Amino acid sequence: MKTILVAFRVTDLDRSLEFYTALGYVVLGRVPGDNSCLVLLKFPEEPAATFELVHRPDDGPVDVGSGFDHLALQVDNLADTLERLTKAGLEPGPLEHPGGPDGPKTSWLTDPDGYRIELVQWPPTLPDGITAATFA
Structure with a gap:
C-alpha cells in the first residue's frame, strides 16, 4: 500500500x-x-x-477544528521558499528551528479555510526526511 x-x-x-x-x-x-x-x-x-x-x-462552511492538525510539506531551501511565497502574496510565519540549530528549519502558514501548513527544510543529516533509520 x-x-x-x-x-x-x-x-x-x-x-x-x-x-x-x-x-x-x-x-x-x-x-x-x-x-x-x-x-x-x-x-x-x-x-x-x-x-x-x-x-x-451545499455542505456549508469548513470547520477544521475537528481533529485535523496540519499538512507538512518538504522544501529544499526554506529561506528562498518564504521569500517566494511572500512575493506571491501569502503570509508565511518566521523561520524557526524547533530542533535546535542543527535540526530541521520550519515555517507555518494557514490556508483560506484555516488549514495549517508546515514547511520543512530537513538538515543534511536527514536528507530523506523521517524514515525508519531516524528511529534506529
Missing part, C-alpha cells in the same frame, strides 16, 4: 486554488459533480496527483 493523496474540503474553490497555486501546486485536472467539484493538484516535479481540493458548497 501507499498513500495516494490528501484531500481538503474547501469553502471557496477559487480562493483556495489561488492560495495553493501560489504555494507551488499545479492543477492536474477537475472532476465536476452535481453541486460539487474535485480538483486534483500536484507539485510540478511529482508524477501524479498528491493533493485534492473538495468543493461541496
Whole structure:
C-alpha cells in the first residue's frame, strides 16, 4: 500500500486554488459533480496527483477544528521558499528551528479555510526526511 493523496474540503474553490497555486501546486485536472467539484493538484516535479481540493458548497462552511492538525510539506531551501511565497502574496510565519540549530528549519502558514501548513527544510543529516533509520 501507499498513500495516494490528501484531500481538503474547501469553502471557496477559487480562493483556495489561488492560495495553493501560489504555494507551488499545479492543477492536474477537475472532476465536476452535481453541486460539487474535485480538483486534483500536484507539485510540478511529482508524477501524479498528491493533493485534492473538495468543493461541496451545499455542505456549508469548513470547520477544521475537528481533529485535523496540519499538512507538512518538504522544501529544499526554506529561506528562498518564504521569500517566494511572500512575493506571491501569502503570509508565511518566521523561520524557526524547533530542533535546535542543527535540526530541521520550519515555517507555518494557514490556508483560506484555516488549514495549517508546515514547511520543512530537513538538515543534511536527514536528507530523506523521517524514515525508519531516524528511529534506529
